[in-house]
Amino acid sequence: MKTSSISVIIVEDHVIVxxxxxxxxxxxxxxxxxxxxPGAEEALLFLEKQDTDLVLLDISLPAMSGHDFCRLVKSKYADIKVIALTNHTEKSVILEMLDSGADGYLLKNISRQELVEAIFQVIDNRFTMHPALQQIIFSPGHSRKSYPRLTTREREILQLVGTGITTHAIADQxxxxxxxxxxxxxxLMQKFNVGNAAALIKKAVEAGLL
Structure with a gap:
């Protein structure tokens, strides 16, 4: 984990939030x-000039959606982490955000402690998502897609990656x-042709493996 302060920006058009x-x-x-x-355009101009570690991102933004903003940030600044902070609980919205490269997905009713812990977790290269949302995306409701052949050990690790625990915790377990x-x-990421844990989880859910 970084020893210096984590540089964070907020992209949110609701003033009170x-x-x-x-x-x-x-x-x-x-x-x-x-x-x-308040919007993606202003945030993108800032990111061009200022090093940033993490973006707290509302999905429903004026002009540019949070999905498009996240995808653009990830394509231009691979090291910047993005956590979606929203009220959307629809499976399709969550999966689209993961497909855009988000490193975490949280609801706006989380506690201060949960938010801070999530930020440090994502900076530590661990995907974060509230358990209630995991139940939503892991629940049945879509057809099983084809998936690559996995070894027993790969299946075990895939299941543990889906819980968001660290590499050290997986190794210990x-x-x-x-x-x-x-x-x-x-x-696993090579077999599923993805570049991060969030996309891996999305593909695994679509294949019916989580």
Whole structure:
């Protein structure tokens, strides 16, 4: 995890929500709030000039959707983390956001502690999602798609990746080395042709594996 403060911006067009997030993050040790923007265009101009670690992103934005904004940020700034912060609980919306490259998906009714923990979790390269949302996207409701052939160990690791736990935790639970876990992660992402854990989870859900 980073030892310096995490640079965070907020992209949120509802003033009351933005002010609440501002109040929380401005008082949180280890986090530096560097900007609050009502729309994607202003945020993109800022990102061109200022190094940023993480974006807290509302999905429903004027002019450009959160999905498109996330996809654009990920294509231009691969190291910037994006957490969707929204009221949308529809499976299709969640999956589309994961497909856009989001590193986390949270609801706006979460607590201050949950928000702060999620930020540090994502900066530590761990996907984050509230358990209630995991139940939504992992529930039946779409046809099973074809998927690559997986080994028993890959299936085990895929299930654990879906819970959002760290590589070290997976290694401890399965009594294998972290290097072995990383190898299996890379193999899974290669087999599913994805670039991060969020996209891997999305593909696995669509294939009926989670």
């Amino acid at each position: 933005a002010e609440g997030l501002n109040s929380i993050l401005s008082r949180t040790e280890g986090i530096q709030l560097t900007g609050v923007f 399965l009594s294998i080395s972290t290097q072995t876990v990383d190898t299996h992660r890379r193999n």
